[in-house]
Structures are given as C-alpha cells and as structure tokens.
Amino acid sequence: MEINMKRLQRRFYEMASIGSTENEGVHRLALSDQDKIARDTFIDWSKQAGFLVRIDDFGNIYVRKEGTASKKPIVIGSHLDTVPKGGKYDGSLGVLAGFEILESLLEIEPLETPVEVVVFTNEEGARFPNPMLGSGAISGVFSKQHVYDMVDDDGITFESELERIGYKGDKANRLKEFEAFFELHIEQGPVLEQQGLPIGLVKGIQGLSWHTVQFTGESDHAGTTPISYRRDPMQSAAKAIMRIGEWVENLGDETLVTFGKISSLPNTINVIPSEVTFSMDIRHPNKKVLLRRIETAKTLIREVALEDDTQSLCEDLSLMLPVLFDESLIDLLQSSCQQHGIGYHEMFSGAGHDAMYMNNLGPTVMLFSPSVNGKSHCEEEETSWEDIEKSVKVLGESVVRLASSVR
Template sequence: MTTMPATRTPPASAGTRNDLRIDGARLWHTLMRLAGIGATPRGGVCRLALTDLDRQGRDFFVAEARAAGCTIRVDAIGNIFARRAGRDHTLPPVMTGSHIDTQPTGGKFDGNYGVLAGIEVVRTLNDAGIMTDAPIEVAVWTNEEGSRFVPVMMGSGAFIGEFALADLLAQRDRDGVCVGDALQAIGYAGPEPIGGRPLGAYFEAHIEQGPVLEANDTTIGVVTGALGQRWYDVVLTGMEAHAGPTPMSLRKDALLAAAELVGIVNRIALDHPPHGRSTVGCLNVHPDSRNVIPGKVSMTVDLRAAENTVLSAMDAALHAATGALAARSGIAIDVRQVVYFPPQHFDDRLVAAVRGGARRLGLSEMDVISGAGHDAVYLARVAPAAMIFVPCKDGISHNEIEDARPEHLEAGCNVLLHAMLDAATRR
C-alpha cells in the first residue's frame, strides 16, 4: 500500500506561470478521502454507478468543488459539471474530468484521479490568484465502467449524442432497477439538458492501466489516441452425445472447435503488430457435464487496433477463419458483432501541449496509445481532446490492489494544470 507523502508541496506562489505547481499532498489527501467511500477490506473500492455509495461520492465531489468556488450543474443523465468562471463567459469552457464509479473490485485511482486532479487544478489557480480567459470545468461522467448498467461510458456517450436519453433511462441492472429510477433515488436526475454546447478543449488525466510506462521508467504518457474495438458474441453448435459410446471420428464436439478458435483469435492479433489486440474473455459450455460431449459453446471475442484499416483486416480474418473452421469441423459457427468503437486519434495541438508541458516541467515522457475506452474517446468526437497517463504499479487496474505513486500523480496533475491554463488563455 502506498503511503501518504511525508512532505507537503508548498502552494503555488505568485511567480511566473511556468513556476506554478499543484499541491501534491492535498491531491493525495483528497483521493484518499474519496477512496474511503465504498472502501473494501483488501484496500480497493466498490462504488457502483447510481448506488447510495455513488451518491456519497458525488456529494463529496460537489462539496469539494463548491468549496473551491465552483458552480454546479447536473444534466438529465446525472453528469456533474463544476464550473470556475473565466473573464469571458462567452468563451467555450476548457474541461477536464473522468468518472467516480468503480468496478465491484475496483481501485482508488481509475477515474477518480482524473476527477480530483481537475479539482486540484482549480484550487491551484485559486491559490495563485489566476483568472483564466475561458471558464474551467470539471466533469463527473455517469456510469463509465458499465459494471451495473450498460452501455459503458454512458454519460459521456449521451453528452455527445451517441445514445438517446429515453433508451438510457430504461436500461436495467440485474435486479431489474432502471437507470431513471436509480438517478431519482440518489437525487442526481438533473434538470440540465444533455450536451449540445461547445467545448474549447477536453483533457483527461488517468492512470495508464497497463505496464508500458512503468516498464520504460517513464512518468508521463502522452496519449496520441485510443485503440478501436470490435466485440463479438460467438456461438458454436455441434451435437451433445455420450462420451463413452461415441467414437472420436464421429463426434461433433463444439468445445474442440472452440479451443481451436481461441488459438486463431490469438494469432489474429499477433499477425497485426504492434497494436493488434485480441482476447477471448468468456467461454460457456453446454451442457457442462463430465461425460457428455459438448454440443454448444458460447464465447466472446474482443479485437482492438489503432487504425481502422487494421481493425477491419482483423475482422475479415476472424470471419474467414470461422468460416473455414465451420467447413472443416462440421460445427455451425455464428459470429455476431455487438460493439464497435472506431479508433480515435486525439487532437494534435493538445497532444503537443501535453508533451511540451511534460518537457517544460522536466518530466520523462513518451507517446503511448490507450488500449482501453475512456470518456475522452467520446469527447474527442465533438471537441479537441487529449489524455495524460501516469504509471500504475505493475500495470494493474480494475483490481483492489491497483496502486500509483504520489509523485507520479502529482506530476500528471502538474502537466494537466499547465495544459489547461494554456488552453484557457487567449493568445
């Protein structure tokens, strides 16, 4: 478990803007206070979207934002926007943010860091007496994780018009509770319309959720974009039969074909380096009996790539391989695509600002691409956007042992501070 820093970074002084730094100990303390809401015995956090614990987390954010002088708006899907006024209220805001809902066995930093780094940026500007030209906003997006309700990245998707509000409000969890009722129950069914307003820029600070930065002993990941994703539900249908009397040559074993398909899926990614990814994450066997030849297997396939041409080639390879496997094995194979996110490239100017900020602050940096989905991926469709990654221990995330070093979190927040300050200042 990482401990709180022993020393406290002094508040920003009234020196030059290049000297401006956030208060790392204050950021850490705020993160640990939020982590206490839904804390688990193993040191993680369970704060599922639109539960009472989520309400407590939201109330905490709103209180911190108001204490920092922000006004609060909540839209109809529960997205929260904390606004620090600028000199010119007609300018579109420069926004940062992320989410505070977690996985059932989540960690302290995924999403939470991006939200509270935004609050720390506001506090630092207050300490230094700096008024930006454009307003600054910090967003908390509803149901990013998708653990309780689908779709994932619900709030940011609604903000950009990807989802219809009525459809989202009707979505139900495993207990039959719908999003609309859950929002009402926690008091965050807001009056504001969803989206439909310009943004000057969107930044999101985040732990990497992977091992690349740590492996390269690098503090700042300059995120150039996010991998595109295609998800599939695959059903292989053969014939159940008694495991004893049925000769090997006369079997229609769906699991045997599925096992071969797992290897094929893995090979598809290896054939499309450097950013090809492929995963079989779920596999269900029917009838799941010791002495019955499996007659049906349901499985998932997840393909990812940095370029749409590559992702399309991987999709074609999957369909060609399953067609050939079906013909060869006599097993019927149905492949149904259920999710498609095109690859998303972030704004060149903002990416350069992140890179330049890291160098100006004397921080090690490298270009990386995000393999996971983030709210910034949706925001990039309607506004210039960029992300800042910092390392997490052993690349572990979506896990109670998720951890990050205070000095890395502080460094990433300093890069965020300067990137937002530059973007919110007239040239």
C-alpha cells in the first residue's frame, strides 16, 4: 500500500485552515461553528471517496470502507476539536492519517475486513468539562444524560449544541466492537525528540491520582510569637512538598509528582497561617507502584505533621488507574517498524487520549509522532512531515497486515 503524502498534506492544511488563528494555530472548540465546518468538510471528503458515513447520538462520526466479508472492523480514530488557540496537529493528525490510509486502501486489492475512521466529539474537554467525552460515552464511562446535560461556560448544553450543528445522530450507529483500535497522535512532550527517534510505541497510559493535602496549625502574630512556640502549617506544607519532591527525585523512576495549587488561611502577610491547603498530583504507569507511591507520600505528610506538631489531612480526589494497551498490537507495530528500518521508542503516554476509553471496548494501541520542542496545546505545536510519513506508513502497514491475518 502506498501512502500519498501530498494528498495527506493537502487535506491536513485545509483542515488546519478551519478556525485558524493569526499565529498559525487552530481555535476549534467542540460543537462550535468551526467544529461544524470541520465535520462537514471531513464528511464531504468521505462521501466523495465513496465511503459510508454514520453519526451516533454523541456526534461521533464513523467513516467506513466496507470489507468483502462480514467481520468486525479495524478502527483508526482521534478528534478534530482543539483547545482554545491550540495547534494543528493534536487530534487532526490521527483523523487525517486514518483517512489517508482508508483512501490508500482503495488502491489495493479489497480487504475482507472493514476499516473505519472515527472522529470523537469533545476530546479536549476544553468546552464541555469532561475530556474524551465522545469516546467515554460509547464505552460506558459517562451516561447519556450526563453527557447531554453538560454545560459550557455560557450555560449552553451539550445536547442543544449537538442539535444546533446537526450532529445528533443515532444510538444504533455507535461503535460497539472492533478487531483493533489504533490512534496516531502527536507525543505532546519532548522524549522522542530527545531520543532522536521518529515513532513512539505507546505501551499504555500512566495512572494518576489527585489529592488535597491540608496542614492545620495555630494562627498567631508574626512579630510576637517566637519561632520555637509556633505551630506553623506553612512550614509543614513547605517541608512536606520538599520532602516528597526529593524522595521522588531520588527514586529516579517514572514517578511524577506535582503540587500545582496552594492556599493559606487567613492569607495575611503578618499572621502565621492557621491552615495551608495544597494539591498533590501523583502519576506512574504501573498500578501497584502507583498505589505504593501514594501511600509513601501520605506517610511523609504524616511524619512532617508529627515533627511540627501540626495536623495533616490528605483527601483523595480521584484515581485513574494506568491503562495497558494490547501487547499483540504493540508487537505488530514494532514488526512494521522493523520491516521498514524505522527506529522507535517504547513509552507510556503522559496524557489521556480517546484510545484510553477504546481500550475498554477491545484491543487498542497508540503510536506517537515527535513534537518539535515538545510543545503542544499551543499555536507553536509542530511535527515534521518526515516523521509523520514514517508513522503513517507503519500504521497503514500494520492495518493491512492485521486485516489479512484476521480469520
């Protein structure tokens, strides 16, 4: 199968022009007028190429190249919505690479296995709060009512916007099962560029755990209370943050910890605070290790409170366990890379993607293309066409090989 890079680039830049910003980024929020134009354009291309198009009740779009036998489809997908003033590659690359593969398949002997390209609704969570909404809805993570009732910052519901742009389709059209799901996405981080490798084979998505940590002490006068008399929760918070940070640094493994938010009471320059509250985000790709890391962090927090004679409280906000992708699909991508002499790096995704929820429905895998300077979710987002060509080639090759091996 021959990938036509010129055709892919033409479609890519046409898509990037929909909602384009002054600085060559894209502003295309889910279910906005720009999103509608992007969807309409994509469906025009699909119909012109003779593919079947269907839309489900969450506005997810499926473009299907029928197989010669009745089999579960191989599916390639991503999203067309962007964050405010985002880039051209996030999401679009995966959709349009899938579409290019679909078109290239028209030029070879017909496959028995159907192949579909899917566009998921509201992946970014930038307009309607839950990210990966369309893929989460069809895989049972979110109820239909939850999705329909979701409102944007202006109080407009998901359902009314879906109707307004004409994309409220049929429940019967939802993707239910597949032979395999592939998502090509930009890495959105600096690792592949640093490694000098053009493809990331994504073994899974790291788990994450969110907490609110609170230290309570005693509020006193900043000028009249000697240091040794104080029960200062700000000192405890600082100590805990430093101690956990140093512990993670010394681990030297894949553990990540972030304290992104902090507040104090009464938040006054000349008063020792009574209470300091901060957020803690812990991530690791291995479930057991992640759970262990959370426990250790909590122990360190309690130790600090004990030393300082303050009180600590660590509240669990949310836990997303790591996702492991299908090993045989990783092997398939790997052997396609090897066949073409293309280097790759096995890695975990640091961000959530639609593939994460598709993993609930069937065998799923992702591949990454390098992000220039690791930049993403901004107008500077970029990936070289030389690297994209390699990823699309490997993905196309893997789809054809899998299609011919399905019984």
